[in-house]
Amino acid sequence: MWALWWVWIVFALGLAFLEVLVPGYIFLGFALGAAVTGVSFAIGGALGGWLEGSLPITLLYFAVWSLIAWLVLRRTMGIRKGQIKIWERDINED
Numbered sequence: 001m002w003a004l005w006w007v008w009i010v011f012a013l014g015l016a017f018l019e020v021l022v023p024g025y026i027f028l029g030f031a032l033g034a035a036v037t038g039v040s041f042a043i044g045g046a047l048g049g050w051l052e053g054s055l056p057i058t059l060l061y062f063a064v065w066s067l068i069a070w071l072v073l074r075r076t077m078g079i080r081k082g083q084i085k086i087w088e089r090d091i092n093e094d
Helices: 005-021 026-043 045-052 055-077
Strands: none
Touching (some): 005 026, 045 055
C-alpha cells in the first residue's frame, strides 16, 4: 500500500488540509514531501522501482524532500530580519 502513488498524494492533501488548521509551515513541508514522493511513484522508471523496493528508503526519500521543502518555505515565508513587534500599550491599562 505504501508503494501506491495515489496514497502519497492523498496523504499530501490531508497534510495540506491540516496546515490550514494549524499554520506554521511544518505540515506544508511534509505535504510537499509526500507530493514529491507520490509523483516519483507515479512517474515510475528507475527511481520509482528503487523506492518501491524498500519502505525505509521510501521514508528517507520522503523525509529528505520534506526537510528541503520546509527549509525553502522557512527561507521564503519565515520571519524577516528586523521584523519586531513593538507594543505601544498594555491591554491591562485603562
